[in-house]
Amino acid sequence: MSDLDEPDIAALHKAVLREQKEPIEGREPVPIWMGAVFVVLIAWGGWYLGRYDARFDTQRADMQPLVTEVKSSPPSEPNTARGDAAMVERGAELFGGRCAACHQATGKGLPGVAPPLDGSEWVTGDPERTTRVVLHGLTGPIEVAGQPWNGAMPAWGATMTDAEVAAVLSYIRTAWSNDAGTVSLEDVKQVRDAHADRSAPWTADEL
Amino acid sequence: MAELEHAQLLAKLDGSCRRPVLLFLISAVVWLLVGSTLALIASIKLHAPEFLANDAWLTFGRMRTAHLNSVAYGWAAMAAVGVLLWLVPRLTRAPLRGTRLLEGAAWAWNGLVAAGVVAILTGYSTSVEWLEFPLPIAMGLTVCFAVVAGAGLDALHRRQVDHIYVSLWYLTAVMVWFPVLYLTANIGIHGGLLSGVAQAMTNWWFAHNVLGLFVTPIALATLYYVLPKVIGRPIHSYYLSLVGFWALALFYNWAGLHHLVGGPVPMWAVTVGIVASMMMLIPVTTVAFNQHMTMRGHFHLLRSSPSLRFVVFAGMSYAVVSAQGSFEALRGMSEVVHFTQYTVGHAHLGMYGFFSMMMFGGYYFILPRLTGREWPSATLIRVHFWCSAFGIAVYFLALTAGGVQQGLLLLDPGVPFLDVVQATLPWLQARSWAGLALTVAHIAFAISVAQMVLGLAPARGTPTLLAQRVTSQGGAA
Numbered sequence: 001m002s003d004l005d006e007p008d009i010a011a012l013h014k015a016v017l018r019e020q021k022e023p024i025e026g027r028e029p030v031p032i033w034m035g036a037v038f039v040v041l042i043a044w045g046g047w048y049l050g051r052y053d054a055r056f057d058t059q060r061a062d063m064q065p066l067v068t069e070v071k072s073s074p075p076s077e078p079n080t081a082r083g084d085a086a087m088v089e090r091g092a093e094l095f096g097g098r099c100a101a102c103h104q105a106t107g108k109g110l111p112g113v114a115p116p117l118d119g120s121e122w123v124t125g126d127p128e129r130t131t132r133v134v135l136h137g138l139t140g141p142i143e144v145a146g147q148p149w150n151g152a153m154p155a156w157g158a159t160m161t162d163a164e165v166a167a168v169l170s171y172i173r174t175a176w177s178n179d180a181g182t183v184s185l186e187d188v189k190q191v192r193d194a195h196a197d198r199s200a201p202w203t204a205d206e207l
Numbered sequence: 208m209a210e211l212e213h214a215q216l217l218a219k220l221d222g223s224c225r226r227p228v229l230l231f232l233i234s235a236v237v238w239l240l241v242g243s244t245l246a247l248i249a250s251i252k253l254h255a256p257e258f259l260a261n262d263a264w265l266t267f268g269r270m271r272t273a274h275l276n277s278v279a280y281g282w283a284a285m286a287a288v289g290v291l292l293w294l295v296p297r298l299t300r301a302p303l304r305g306t307r308l309l310e311g312a313a314w315a316w317n318g319l320v321a322a323g324v325v326a327i328l329t330g331y332s333t334s335v336e337w338l339e340f341p342l343p344i345a346m347g348l349t350v351c352f353a354v355v356a357g358a359g360l361d362a363l364h365r366r367q368v369d370h371i372y373v374s375l376w377y378l379t380a381v382m383v384w385f386p387v388l389y390l391t392a393n394i395g396i397h398g399g400l401l402s403g404v405a406q407a408m409t410n411w412w413f414a415h416n417v418l419g420l421f422v423t424p425i426a427l428a429t430l431y432y433v434l435p436k437v438i439g440r441p442i443h444s445y446y447l448s449l450v451g452f453w454a455l456a457l458f459y460n461w462a463g464l465h466h467l468v469g470g471p472v473p474m475w476a477v478t479v480g481i482v483a484s485m486m487m488l489i490p491v492t493t494v495a496f497n498q499h500m501t502m503r504g505h506f507h508l509l510r511s512s513p514s515l516r517f518v519v520f521a522g523m524s525y526a527v528v529s530a531q532g533s534f535e536a537l538r539g540m541s542e543v544v545h546f547t548q549y550t551v552g553h554a555h556l557g558m559y560g561f562f563s564m565m566m567f568g569g570y571y572f573i574l575p576r577l578t579g580r581e582w583p584s585a586t587l588i589r590v591h592f593w594c595s596a597f598g599i600a601v602y603f604l605a606l607t608a609g610g611v612q613q614g615l616l617l618l619d620p621g622v623p624f625l626d627v628v629q630a631t632l633p634w635l636q637a638r639s640w641a642g643l644a645l646t647v648a649h650i651a652f653a654i655s656v657a658q659m660v661l662g663l664a665p666a667r668g669t670p671t672l673l674a675q676r677v678t679s680q681g682g683a684a
Contacts (some may be wrong), residue, residue: 019217020436023432028446030450030493034492038492045482048478052481053478054473054474057473058473059473061474062471062476062477111621
């Protein structure tokens with residue numbers, strides 16, 4: 001750094017001597033078109049803010065698609081004529097939080113991941129069988145609505161109460177085009193007690 | 208003669224800040240080389256995962272983080288501070304004081320960044336993006352920056368000018384904004400004051416403001432100074448500068464939350480971030496229009512002046528990257544490109560195509576005045592410019608195209624994840640080649656700078672130009 005210690009004033013002058021004047025600003029006005037563009041932009045900003053402010057609800061997360069779809073969209077309206085309306089509604093909420101990520105809010109399933117529930121004979125058939133699947137899970141090859149599947153469904157028995165399982169079952173059996181009956185708390189309790197020592201998931205053959 | 212007196216005044220002002228500015232600028236170049244090496248290693252790992260995979264400190268998580276922090280706090284911040292400390296005396300006409308302290312700050316800064324990078328490589332990263340340095344190191348950097356801000360504000364207080372030129376607005380703002388930002392974010396996040404959602408929101412408030420309220424104002428101050436200085440005419444419009452500055456000050460601070468689009472944070476907060484991001488089109492339009500109208504009729508000077516070439520490239524990148532960023536914030540865009548390589552391309556167009564290129568332009572203007580030497584070789588400057596310009600262009604285009612493709616594939620539930628990974632490979636390879644070009648540019652630049660400061664460059668007194676001037680007027684390099 002020895003060269004930096006003593007500024008060579010003469011050399012500095014050479015570089016600064018050829019410099020242009022220190023910069024100043026002209027006084028041209030802002031063009032009218034630009035002002036107009038800014039006004040439009042700010043108007044859009046106001047509209048967008050009002051459209052997506054979620055009423056400043058701190059509990060409402062950004063872009064909550066699953067929950068809103070289940071709660072509001074018509075295809076998931078359950079056929080509640082023959083069911084317990086409150087239980088089915090609770091089931092719809094649980095479905096949105098725990099099942100829809102794989103089986104989708106539409107109940108159509110996700111190719112390569114999870115089979116459809118809408119129109120599935122496994123859902124609308126014997127409720128005892130469906131209850132066992134939800135409680136203990138399901139693994140291995142299975143045919144659903146004429147299509148082969150091979151995946152794994154987790155067990156929910158440990159994390160959901162009998163009432164919650166009953167609600168979800170009631171929802172999926174009456175939602176979309178399904179029109180089977182609801183499932184009661186007692187039905188689920190009976191199945192759970194009957195298979196209390198079961199820990200492995202079911203296979204299609206066992207069912 | 209008034210002109211001679213004026214030149215003597217400028218020489219005196221340059222002399223007052225000479226040592227700390229050179230220290231900061233030279234250190235920044237060293238960090239640029241370190242950061243480039245780390246970047247190349249990280250980039251290659253993304254398409255050749257077995258490369259240097261056997262040691263913990265060489266793994267991607269540490270290489271990428273060390274790269275970010277060495278270029279952000281080593282290269283970018285030190286170059287920005289160097290340019291700031293040179294511009295402030297010139298704009299206030301007040302010689303810089305406290306230069307011993309500033310030199311100490313520069314050495315301490317180097318030590319702290321080195322300690323921080325070593326901490327990251329040995330596994331002591333805080334893992335909060337842009338704030339990975341452990342808290343004690345961050346506190347040390349805050350003190351260093353406070354020293355810089357103190358010296359700058361002291362010169363501002365002793366200013367010998369009646370009118371404060373637009374560059375000085377930006378520099379003054381930075382000296383107030385950045386210490387507050389850095390201290391608040393570090394204490395809030397690492398000091399245990401914030402947790403959960405508030406922590407994430409503060410993190411992105413800070414990380415985005417590093418770009419908008421630290422590097423952007425310093426780069427724009429450089430643009431507003433060097434542009435009229437080289438072409439010898441006033442900035443087109445004071446009023447456009449005014450709108451540009453205040454719109455940045457008003458809107459930028461809110462924009463960072465667009466990083467959390469779709470995340471578990473309140474919808475209204477993200478909405479505010481998106482609106483503020485779109486409002487950034489206002490300052491960007493004014494700056495771009497001001498630059499274009501000032502340059503009009505002087506574009507031929509790009510052929511000869513190295514400073515102008517880098518600065519104008521940077522100014523154009525600013526317009527592109529900012530407009531892109533505004534629309535990228537929209538929910539519909541984010542749905543596709545968020546969490547893809549697209550974001551990485553955007554970030555580099557900002558930090559490199561805009562900020563780093565602007566700093567290079569600043570170096571080419573400043574160093575001859577501080578060293579009394581001329582740039583040693585027009586060829587080295589050409590290599591620097593074309594490798595940088597070509598490198599960042601390929602980098603940006605590859606990751607932008609690759610990112611859109613990646614985003615669309617990720618949205619398609621029928622495409623297995625591994626196929627998406629496969630599809631990004633050619634784009635990531637292109638990025639490594641682009642990174643290599645950028646590294647070549649930096650080596651050429653470092654050789655030039657080394658010759659300047661070691662006294663090996665000529666002191667002939669005529670500028671090193673990239674081409675013969677068509678006009679007779681001398682102008683400044």
